[in-house]
Amino acid sequence: MTQNKPTNRLRCFEMSEEELTKAKIWIEKHPCKHRGKGTGAIGGGISYIFSPTSIGTAITVRCYCGGEYDVTDYGSW
Numbered sequence: 001m002t003q004n005k006p007t008n009r010l011r012c013f014e015m016s017e018e019e020l021t022k023a024k025i026w027i028e029k030h031p032c033k034h035r036g037k038g039t040g041a042i043g044g045g046i047s048y049i050f051s052p053t054s055i056g057t058a059i060t061v062r063c064y065c066g067g068e069y070d071v072t073d074y075g076s077w
Contacts, residue, residue, distance in 0.1 A: 013050040015059060015071075022071040023048070023061045032065045 015023070027046055045064030050057050056077035062068045 013057060013059075015048075016073050016076060018073050019059055019071045023059075023069070026061055026069040026071070027063075030063055030067055030069075032063050032067065 032045070047062045049060040049062055051060070056072075056074075058070065058072045060068050060070050060072075
């Protein structure tokens, strides 16, 4: 039995302008003593977590310190 392999192995996630704005504001206001001190792969210490569901993709912004903020635009689901 032959398996069909996807021709395009690249998968992308997108954020709306509203979600991106909410993330930027949270990052600017988040009080973390670790940010900007060489944490994370490129020094930022911020991760964007995309969690696909059957009705939409939830988006969480997470800081190196463990702080998290849900920026998902549930209204677009």
